Amino acid sequence: MRSAVYVRRRLVAAARWMLLAVALVVQFGSNAALLVGTTPMSPVELGGYVALGIVGAGAAAALTLRRSIPRWYAAGGCVVLLACAGALSADLPPEGALRAGHWSLGLIGWYGLVLLFGLPPRWAGLLLGAVGVLYTVPVVAENPTTTGLANLGVGLGSVLGLQFAVALGSHLLAGIARRAQATADEEQQVRIEEETAAAVAANHERRYADLREATIPLLRGLADGELDPRDPVVRRRCAVEAARMRRLFAEHADSGDRLVHELGGIIDVAERHGVSVHLTVRGAPTALPDNVRAGLLGPISEALVTADGDAKVTVLHAPDHVRVAVRCDAPGLQLPRDGSGEVEVVESTSGGQLWLETSWQSR
Amino acid sequence: MAISVVVIDDHPAITAGIRTWYAQATPAIEVVAEGTTPDVAWSPPGDTADVVVLDLNLDGTASSYQHTVRRLVDAGRRVIVYTMRDGQDVAISCLDLGVAAFVTKAEGHEHLVAATVAAAENRPYLPPALAGAIAANREPLRPQLSEREREVLELWFQSESKQLVADRMNITPRTVGTYLDRVRLKYANVGRPAPTKAALLARAVQDGIVDLGEL
Numbered sequence: 260m261r262s263a264v265y266v267r268r269r270l271v272a273a274a275r276w277m278l279l280a281v282a283l284v285v286q287f288g289s290n291a292a293l294l295v296g297t298t299p300m301s302p303v304e305l306g307g308y309v310a311l312g313i314v315g316a317g318a319a320a321a322l323t324l325r326r327s328i329p330r331w332y333a334a335g336g337c338v339v340l341l342a343c344a345g346a347l348s349a350d351l352p353p354e355g356a357l358r359a360g361h362w363s364l365g366l367i368g369w370y371g372l373v374l375l376f377g378l379p380p381r382w383a384g385l386l387l388g389a390v391g392v393l394y395t396v397p398v399v400a401e402n403p404t405t406t407g408l409a410n411l412g413v414g415l416g417s418v419l420g421l422q423f424a425v426a427l428g429s430h431l432l433a434g435i436a437r438r439a440q441a442t443a444d445e446e447q448q449v450r451i452e453e454e455t456a457a458a459v460a461a462n463h464e465r466r467y468a469d470l471r472e473a474t475i476p477l478l479r480g481l482a483d484g485e486l487d488p489r490d491p492v493v494r495r496r497c498a499v500e501a502a503r504m505r506r507l508f509a510e511h512a513d514s515g516d517r518l519v520h521e522l523g524g525i526i527d528v529a530e531r532h533g534v535s536v537h538l539t540v541r542g543a544p545t546a547l548p549d550n551v552r553a554g555l556l557g558p559i560s561e562a563l564v565t566a567d568g569d570a571k572v573t574v575l576h577a578p579d580h581v582r583v584a585v586r587c588d589a590p591g592l593q594l595p596r597d598g599s600g601e602v603e604v605v606e607s608t609s610g611g612q613l614w615l616e617t618s619w620q621s622r
Numbered sequence: 623m624a625i626s627v628v629v630i631d632d633h634p635a636i637t638a639g640i641r642t643w644y645a646q647a648t649p650a651i652e653v654v655a656e657g658t659t660p661d662v663a664w665s666p667p668g669d670t671a672d673v674v675v676l677d678l679n680l681d682g683t684a685s686s687y688q689h690t691v692r693r694l695v696d697a698g699r700r701v702i703v704y705t706m707r708d709g710q711d712v713a714i715s716c717l718d719l720g721v722a723a724f725v726t727k728a729e730g731h732e733h734l735v736a737a738t739v740a741a742a743e744n745r746p747y748l749p750p751a752l753a754g755a756i757a758a759n760r761e762p763l764r765p766q767l768s769e770r771e772r773e774v775l776e777l778w779f780q781s782e783s784k785q786l787v788a789d790r791m792n793i794t795p796r797t798v799g800t801y802l803d804r805v806r807l808k809y810a811n812v813g814r815p816a817p818t819k820a821a822l823l824a825r826a827v828q829d830g831i832v833d834l835g836e837l
Contacts, residue, residue: 539779541710541755543760571782573754573780575779575780582780584781586780605790607789609785610785614781614783
């Protein structure tokens with residue numbers, strides 16, 4: 260899953276950098292050459308050039324440091340762009356045809372695309388439209404000739420039209436990247452589910468096979484009268500097998516619970532030692548870090564393998580914590596137990612009964 | 623006078639076991655009728671029994687158990703659900719319907735006996751598995767519990783012993799019981815109204831576990 264997210268981010272970041280690179284090359288390459296080589300710049304032109312340069316440099320800094328452009332910066336930047344468009348177009352002689360003096364037109368559009376990247380393309384359309392209007396108004400105000408208007412239309416149409424097409428293209432690219440990630444995520448999820456289901460099924464099959472080996476001979480012995488139900492050993496075997504079957508039947512409901520799944524393995528071992536374990540699970544399972552799961556189960560496992568007779572194990576998934584506990588006859592040998600990492604272990608012995616609890620706070 | 627009980631369960635071994643446990647209980651509890659369908663609770667002598675002990679697995683469908691429980695509870699019967707079904711959703715939905723207690727068959731028989739005595743007296747009883755279901759309940763409209771109540775609930779679910787909970791929390795077993803009662807009463811005070819819930823709350827006010835202002 261991580262790789263899909265990574266690919267999408269890389270793709271989107273590359274597209275945005277590409278747009279910014281175009282804008283920066285236009286401003287500090289072709290426009291700079293143009294402005295240095297021609298007539299002396301008016302104060303308005305100089306101011307506009309510097310303001311646009313600052314917008315571009317800020318966007319580059321944000322992309323480098325934060326890998327994204329904050330919303331407030333994009334909004335403020337657009338206001339500066341429109342202000343520059345208004346001031347610079349008013350500063351031009353009101354003739355239709357585009358000329359060297361219109362250097363700012365294309366540049367403003369490119370910066371606009373960088374700032375509005377990732378938003379629906381109608382925002383870029385709106386900005387480019389507004390820029391177009393700002394460059395048209397001074398010309399229209401001076402009663403231009405039809406040819407002049409047509410020239411202006413052709414010029415604006417080709418510059419802004421190209422930029423809008425690029426905006427649409429980058430929007431489509433972002434959409435494709437998003438869908439690619441979603442597809443990769445879904446595939447990954449399906450693979451995980453398939454693998455989990457296969458593992459659970461294999462585990463069940465193995466344990467049903469265990470039942471065939473242990474439970475069926477026991478039942479057959481009881482039915483044939485070979486085994487005496489009054490015999491404490493037979494009774495213990497019955498208790499163990501019954502607990503095992505109960506757990507197996509109950510497990511279908513919580514196969515998504517890895518903690519309980521692993522606990523099942525521990526209980527299996529305890530049952531081979533003749534302990535009859537009753538497990539109760541409450542709450543909806545949450546994903547636990549591997550080390551937490553190990554920390555919760557370690558002490559429980561130790562207690563269960565040294566237990567004797569019956570044991571009761573509980574798992575509680577509360578919204579902000581998980582608790583696992585075992586109650587069983589206190590073993591003769593007491594081992595020191597410590598919590599590992601964030602897992603807390605509490606143990607008490609009373610009336611020959613051991614009560615051991617491990618818990619973890621998720622927040 | 624002995625507490626009278628009608629037992630509805632489709633396994634004769636369970637019914638026989640319940641009879642034995644009740645026979646040894648103090649105060650005395652008498653099974654006056656037993657059967658494999660809820661009809662036995664509606665006809666004499668089962669129709670006047672103080673407590674109905676009901677297994678949910680009669681035919682395995684959720685809608686029918688809800689209907690059966692609702693009908694009994696709405697007629698003012700005190701129902702103890704005694705079941706193999708270990709799911710917390712079933713437990714919470716039974717509480718909402720207005721049962722007196724929900725006891726799983728995996729829990730010790732002392733919980734069934736204690737729940738029966740409590741039900742007959744309209745007093746609350748919260749067996750450990752039900753405590754676990756309440757502790758894990760995340761329904762948006764669930765009653766809000768205090769930090770202390772939640773802790774008692776969870777430790778009782780784990781240890782099944784009021785003494786162990788009391789030792790762990792440095793309180794008396796009696797206080798543990800009071801906390802559990804208060805949690806149980808909070809659940810009686812929400813959801814659909816039922817005569818058994820009202821009786822439980824009325825008795826709790828009388829016993830001074832809660833006062834009217836808290837309800």
